[in-house]
Amino acid sequence: MSHSKWKRLWLGLLGTGLGLGLAAPAMADWALNMPRGATAISNEVYDLHMLILGICCLIAIVVFGVMIVSIFLHRKSRGVEPAQFHHSTKAEIIWTVIPILILVGMAVPAAETLVRMEDTRNADITVKVTGYQWKWRYDYLDDDIGFYSTLDRASNAARRLNSGIQPAGVDNYLLDVDNPLVVPVGAKVRLLITAADVLHAWWMPDFAIKKDAIPGFVNEAWFRVEKAGTYRGQCAELCGRDHGFMPVVVIAKDPADYAEWMADQRSAAGLGDEPGEALAATPVAATSVAAAAPAVDGEREIDDLVAMGEALYQQHCAACHQADGSGMAPAFPALAGSPVVTGSLDEHVGVVLKGRPGTAMAPFGPQLTDLQLAAIVTYQRNAWGNDTGDVVQPGYIAAAR
Amino acid sequence: MSTAEHHVADHAHDDHDHGPAKGIMRWLTTTNHKDIGTMYLVFALIMFLTGGTMALVIRAELFQPGLQLVEPAFFNQMTTMHALIMVFGAVMPATVGLANWMIPMMVGAPDMALPRMNNWSFWILPVAFTLLLSTLLMPGGAPAAGWTMYPPLVQQTGDAFPFMVFSIHLMGASSIMGAINIIVTIMNMRAPGMTLLKMPLFVWTWLITAYLLIAVMPVLAGGVTMLLTDQYFGTTFFRADGGGDPVMFQHIFWFFGHPEVYIMILPAFGIISEIIPTFSRKPLFGYESMVYATASIAFLSFIVWAHHMFTVGMPLAGELFFMFSTMLIAVPTGVKVFNWISTMWRGAMTFETPMLFSIAFVILFTIGGFSGLMLAIAPADFQYHDSYFVVAHFHYVLVPGAVFAIMAGVYYWLPKWTGHMYSEKLGKLHFWISTISVNVLFFPQHFLGLAGMPRRIPDYNTQFADFNMISSIGAFVFGFSQLLFVYIIWRCVKGGEPATAEVWESPAGLEWTVPSPAPYHTFDVAPEVK
Amino acid sequence: MSMPDEAQRRRKARINAVKLALLALAFYAVFIVAQLYRGQ
Numbered sequence: 001m002s003h004s005k006w007k008r009l010w011l012g013l014l015g016t017g018l019g020l021g022l023a024a025p026a027m028a029d030w031a032l033n034m035p036r037g038a039t040a041i042s043n044e045v046y047d048l049h050m051l052i053l054g055i056c057c058l059i060a061i062v063v064f065g066v067m068i069v070s071i072f073l074h075r076k077s078r079g080v081e082p083a084q085f086h087h088s089t090k091a092e093i094i095w096t097v098i099p100i101l102i103l104v105g106m107a108v109p110a111a112e113t114l115v116r117m118e119d120t121r122n123a124d125i126t127v128k129v130t131g132y133q134w135k136w137r138y139d140y141l142d143d144d145i146g147f148y149s150t151l152d153r154a155s156n157a158a159r160r161l162n163s164g165i166q167p168a169g170v171d172n173y174l175l176d177v178d179n180p181l182v183v184p185v186g187a188k189v190r191l192l193i194t195a196a197d198v199l200h201a202w203w204m205p206d207f208a209i210k211k212d213a214i215p216g217f218v219n220e221a222w223f224r225v226e227k228a229g230t231y232r233g234q235c236a237e238l239c240g241r242d243h244g245f246m247p248v249v250v251i252a253k254d255p256a257d258y259a260e261w262m263a264d265q266r267s268a269a270g271l272g273d274e275p276g277e278a279l280a281a282t283p284v285a286a287t288s289v290a291a292a293a294p295a296v297d298g299e300r301e302i303d304d305l306v307a308m309g310e311a312l313y314q315q316h317c318a319a320c321h322q323a324d325g326s327g328m329a330p331a332f333p334a335l336a337g338s339p340v341v342t343g344s345l346d347e348h349v350g351v352v353l354k355g356r357p358g359t360a361m362a363p364f365g366p367q368l369t370d371l372q373l374a375a376i377v378t379y380q381r382n383a384w385g386n387d388t389g390d391v392v393q394p395g396y397i398a399a400a401r
Numbered sequence: 402m403s404t405a406e407h408h409v410a411d412h413a414h415d416d417h418d419h420g421p422a423k424g425i426m427r428w429l430t431t432t433n434h435k436d437i438g439t440m441y442l443v444f445a446l447i448m449f450l451t452g453g454t455m456a457l458v459i460r461a462e463l464f465q466p467g468l469q470l471v472e473p474a475f476f477n478q479m480t481t482m483h484a485l486i487m488v489f490g491a492v493m494p495a496t497v498g499l500a501n502w503m504i505p506m507m508v509g510a511p512d513m514a515l516p517r518m519n520n521w522s523f524w525i526l527p528v529a530f531t532l533l534l535s536t537l538l539m540p541g542g543a544p545a546a547g548w549t550m551y552p553p554l555v556q557q558t559g560d561a562f563p564f565m566v567f568s569i570h571l572m573g574a575s576s577i578m579g580a581i582n583i584i585v586t587i588m589n590m591r592a593p594g595m596t597l598l599k600m601p602l603f604v605w606t607w608l609i610t611a612y613l614l615i616a617v618m619p620v621l622a623g624g625v626t627m628l629l630t631d632q633y634f635g636t637t638f639f640r641a642d643g644g645g646d647p648v649m650f651q652h653i654f655w656f657f658g659h660p661e662v663y664i665m666i667l668p669a670f671g672i673i674s675e676i677i678p679t680f681s682r683k684p685l686f687g688y689e690s691m692v693y694a695t696a697s698i699a700f701l702s703f704i705v706w707a708h709h710m711f712t713v714g715m716p717l718a719g720e721l722f723f724m725f726s727t728m729l730i731a732v733p734t735g736v737k738v739f740n741w742i743s744t745m746w747r748g749a750m751t752f753e754t755p756m757l758f759s760i761a762f763v764i765l766f767t768i769g770g771f772s773g774l775m776l777a778i779a780p781a782d783f784q785y786h787d788s789y790f791v792v793a794h795f796h797y798v799l800v801p802g803a804v805f806a807i808m809a810g811v812y813y814w815l816p817k818w819t820g821h822m823y824s825e826k827l828g829k830l831h832f833w834i835s836t837i838s839v840n841v842l843f844f845p846q847h848f849l850g851l852a853g854m855p856r857r858i859p860d861y862n863t864q865f866a867d868f869n870m871i872s873s874i875g876a877f878v879f880g881f882s883q884l885l886f887v888y889i890i891w892r893c894v895k896g897g898e899p900a901t902a903e904v905w906e907s908p909a910g911l912e913w914t915v916p917s918p919a920p921y922h923t924f925d926v927a928p929e930v931k
Numbered sequence: 932m933s934m935p936d937e938a939q940r941r942r943k944a945r946i947n948a949v950k951l952a953l954l955a956l957a958f959y960a961v962f963i964v965a966q967l968y969r970g971q
Binding site for chain 2: 031032033034035044045048049052053056059060063064066067070071074075076077080081082083084085086087088091092095096099100103106107110111113114115117118158159160161162163165166167168172173174175197198199201203205208209210211212214215216217219220233234235236237238239240241242243244245328331359360
């Protein structure tokens, strides 16, 4: 082999290596790589990822290197005579055994990390996470509070088709929620993950947690955040139309701040200082919206119900039926002028309570209180030109359940 | 069978010396493996362009953050239909088309063993895809729950639901009939002297693929049948509220779905194993180990399925088993790559278009293999799963993997089919534009996934904007460069420099012993294989 | 390939094809039946 050919080859390899070496730091702020994250486990996963990536790159350099050398040297235009060898048992054994050894070297640390990830024992706090189309619900099982977590208003306005709002102008576009999950720093938090309608997946890249939320089944995951801060993720399992619009946001607070936050939540929900006082007769814990309203279920004025219903409608219904009730036919029917909404009250309440099986219309009976449902139904029957004048009282909903 | 029926049925058979019938009836009634192979290939090309158009809708919407073009519901219909069409309409029919054309010629048989069933298994396909595509016009739109059709979401599909299930049944029936035909052709119709270990590797990989098809297409059919009865007949196979288990569908789907991956890639391995020796002017290195590696991959494909579902909350033991078994697949796959490179080593290579596509296949498929190995590591998979990293991974093995191999095969055998050489200059142009743009399209998606972008979302945070824009530009260049492919084929069919029987410099195989274009009937008298 | 020989090969091929089709049907049924039993 001529000297100049070798020189060309080495220069080529050197150039490639240099290019890769220079590119890596320069592109660091482009978010090229997996985040290290905020927990010991996420750091382990990151190291594992880098280890496998490194091994793959090394193998690639060797294998593709041999191939590229061959492409340069063994070409007909250089007048070479093709060799005729076509078999070598020794070679086959070598390139079967060496990969197996490399794989064992990868499998051992991977298995160790996996065992640690699955150990959900001795948790300090347990939060039940429920996926809905298209929002999350967090229930603090030890403290009797719970709330829904939906896409924040600014993102929600900007994400409409041709909304005219630049996503770049919205802080944390599609990655912010109204009520984030709040956890204390340093505590082992266990999540019990499930779903109410279809599959979802709770993904928090900074904790290296991705777990499917499955209706009828409960999955477990755990994390221990090392430093205070806000962490953002998204739903990772296709769950229908607004799959891209149900972010996961976790705020980790110092234990003292967390205790203060929890006390505020409990007093807003009408609970005392001691955990363990079961919530009232409602099927689920009151949402923060409900907590803001007076807690007595008496007769209501239409204006109160409409005002409260409008806020709830935007939170729970507008994703499909649209803010102006125009819907998106045929999958999501219009509510403005709808025969159901302007017709029989029983049927209307029935659909809202029990949903429509086989469609995306979820049963809201288990999700909301009598008062909240009464407000939503009253709002729907009096908005967008549906001027029926009907007022639905919480007692009516309770009777219809 | 009465005499009259017998006469009609054997008409084509009796008419050996005549050419094919004229007009549309030739194509509707043909039992000729070459005609049927051509129809499969043309159908696959049409579906490739259809599915590609849907991919461009997806990439156009993802060009920048915010929703500019389509509603999220329609976006989900596009991702679902794109996948179903590319998997069942483009890649699988293309490899079946190549099998139809080449396997009888490679084993020295006059035709497929069951020519009339062959006609039927093709003509079911246009019906199946007309049904599937018609759902785009139905109330509620096309299926939008992803090609994986996970319940309970898939139960929210509108009127399209039974059409989707029925069209998948038809595609499955077509695949199973095609697979049966290929197996019995290979097992019963080989020329004297063509022992199993003398068969070209393309025939071997297709034999193993056909067995995979027979084993898993019925499983998919069973799964979608259960979805259908859950929807309309009150069963609760997958409904938690009736005691069923939605995750069980995922197990059934991926028990089909993982072998399905190899159904798409094993014939590609076969094509590459034909092309690299020809243009290296050197016999394939390690023929027998290639056969054993293919069989090992096929076997392993049945015991790795749950690596698609690491996040469903399996017991630790299950996660460990599926992690280890999945990593094991890297061994036989590595053997194949090493054998291809050893075939090239000390050969005398030339770089015509088929060889260029094959070399790109080896490199880019291997990159997809590396990301596959990374995905096998369960703890890391919790980060990669359902992110754009996975999208990048399976597109690397399917586009510059399976699709490039099919294109390599088309360029390789096109002169044999048409009797003309294609334009080498345009072929190379097509290769370079495709190879560069496919990397611009899919490589940045690795970064998007690692940075935290989930798949199947129509809109995203601005931190993902740059790579999405680069990816979309690559998509449009790649998409439109395929029109060049169509033009090259069309021009080659119409005319061009006449091809010799051998076409290339001393390629191996019986198909090169017949004239170019291959006559309508070949090997009426079986060749003697030494 | 002489004609009687080819006819014989095709007959064998048809018999094998039927066997394979039955195998496919069995796979189809087995999965559904297994699920039905699971549900009991």
